Amino acid sequence: xxxxxxxxxxxxxxxxxxxxxxxxxxxxxxxxxxxxxxxxxxxxxxxxxxxxxxxxxxxxxxxxxxxxxxxxxxxxxxxxxxxxxxxxxxxxxxxxxxxxxxxxxxxxxxxxxxxxxxxxxxxxxxxxxxxxxxxxxxxxxxxxxxxxxxxxxxxxxxxxxxxxxxxxxxxxxxxxxxxxxxxxxxxx
Amino acid sequence: xxxxxxxxxxxxxxxxxxxxxxxxxxxxxxxxxxxxxxxxxxxxxxxxxxxxxxxxxxxxxxxxxxxxxxxxxxxxxxxxxxxxxxxxxxxxxxxxxxxxxxxxxxxxxxxxxxxxxxxxxxxxxxxxxxxxxxxxxxxxxxxxxxxxxxxxxxxxxxxxxxxxxxxxxxxxxxxxxxxxxxxxxxxxxxxxxxxxxx
Numbered sequence: 001x002x003x004x005x006x007x008x009x010x011x012x013x014x015x016x017x018x019x020x021x022x023x024x025x026x027x028x029x030x031x032x033x034x035x036x037x038x039x040x041x042x043x044x045x046x047x048x049x050x051x052x053x054x055x056x057x058x059x060x061x062x063x064x065x066x067x068x069x070x071x072x073x074x075x076x077x078x079x080x081x082x083x084x085x086x087x088x089x090x091x092x093x094x095x096x097x098x099x100x101x102x103x104x105x106x107x108x109x110x111x112x113x114x115x116x117x118x119x120x121x122x123x124x125x126x127x128x129x130x131x132x133x134x135x136x137x138x139x140x141x142x143x144x145x146x147x148x149x150x151x152x153x154x155x156x157x158x159x160x161x162x163x164x165x166x167x168x169x170x171x172x173x174x175x176x177x178x179x180x181x182x183x184x185x186x187x188x
Numbered sequence: 189x190x191x192x193x194x195x196x197x198x199x200x201x202x203x204x205x206x207x208x209x210x211x212x213x214x215x216x217x218x219x220x221x222x223x224x225x226x227x228x229x230x231x232x233x234x235x236x237x238x239x240x241x242x243x244x245x246x247x248x249x250x251x252x253x254x255x256x257x258x259x260x261x262x263x264x265x266x267x268x269x270x271x272x273x274x275x276x277x278x279x280x281x282x283x284x285x286x287x288x289x290x291x292x293x294x295x296x297x298x299x300x301x302x303x304x305x306x307x308x309x310x311x312x313x314x315x316x317x318x319x320x321x322x323x324x325x326x327x328x329x330x331x332x333x334x335x336x337x338x339x340x341x342x343x344x345x346x347x348x349x350x351x352x353x354x355x356x357x358x359x360x361x362x363x364x365x366x367x368x369x370x371x372x373x374x375x376x377x378x379x380x381x382x383x384x385x386x
Contacts, residue, residue, distance in 0.1 A: 022222065051221065175198075
């Protein structure tokens with residue numbers, strides 16, 4: 001897909017051409033959904049909703065998309081911000097509830113997560129469970145850094161946080177993952 | 189994916205990159221995205237400044253069970269309706285009761301719900317909806333003690349099963365829309381409330 005081709009599709013989308021939008025959507029559908037799936041720890045319905053929210057925000061600001069990055073990069077940044085905002089809201093809600101004495105851990109903890117050194121498919125299953133058990137904010141930074149390969153500077157820009165916060169979140173995310181998986185966790 | 193900053197014990201978790209590489213987006217997600225954009229007012233709203241902090245958490249909590257097929261069908265149909273750049277004015281709260289008729293297959297109920305949603309959309313009434321997940325935590329003065337586990341959402345024998353957001357000129361119009369929902373024939377009830385904007 002050439003940049004010119006994508007630019008034309010964006011222009012037509014801005015003019016309300018649904019066919020052009022659908023073409024754009026399909027070109028990024030799988031990559032964006034897989035990214036959303038990682039951010040939502042493998043919960044399909046959550047990934048679906050994150051993708052919808054991402055496109056919703058993207059279309060509202062598409063006219064101001066300066067094309068300094070690819071559309072895919074821009075979409076991923078929007079999805080990351082959505083996930084981060086959600087993490088902050090969830091964290092605030094959890095703290096509010098905890099102040100009221102509700103122990104949410106019993107109902108939200110993912111069953112089956114615990115130290116393991118099982119390789120292969122079992123290891124992958126544990127990895128998914130551990131990722132799901134991770135606080136959303138940790139998970140967002142972990143995915144952006146360890147899966148998408150973004151440096152802390154970019155993560156900080158996209159999430160509106162400091163590089164120090166990004167680094168500390170990543171460190172805590174990895175430490176928490178290792179606690180859940182066990183230090184001897186390996187995959188094949 | 190290793191970088192200099194990954195040295196020492198603070199190294200990446202092995203296997204992360206391989207997660208979900210074989211997964212592809214659901215086939216019906218495209219239609220749902222398009223419907224969502226139309227509900228947002230696209231194309232008229234394209235280029236507007238995005239609202240901050242959209243509340244997508246409640247919809248995230250939606251479970252993929254009974255109503256998805258029916259509601260999803262309704263959403264897909266709504267995507268074909270003309271764009272109406274207006275915000276929802278009324279919320280229809282779909283209450284489930286313990287005495288709902290269990291003899292009707294859930295697939296049939298879901299189909300009816302989807303058909304109702306398509307019919308509403310076909311009249312030009314913007315509509316969105318979602319089922320709500322099973323687990324709840326109830327807070328408030330009527331709760332004797334904070335609940336530590338998922339609880340029934342009400343002390344009465346009813347459960348909030350989902351909601352719709354519609355755009356209607358006034359309460360009677362919204363109530364008329366709600367009055368045609370098949371949920372009412374299955375022992376459930378629907379609460380209509382105006383969305384207040386201050």
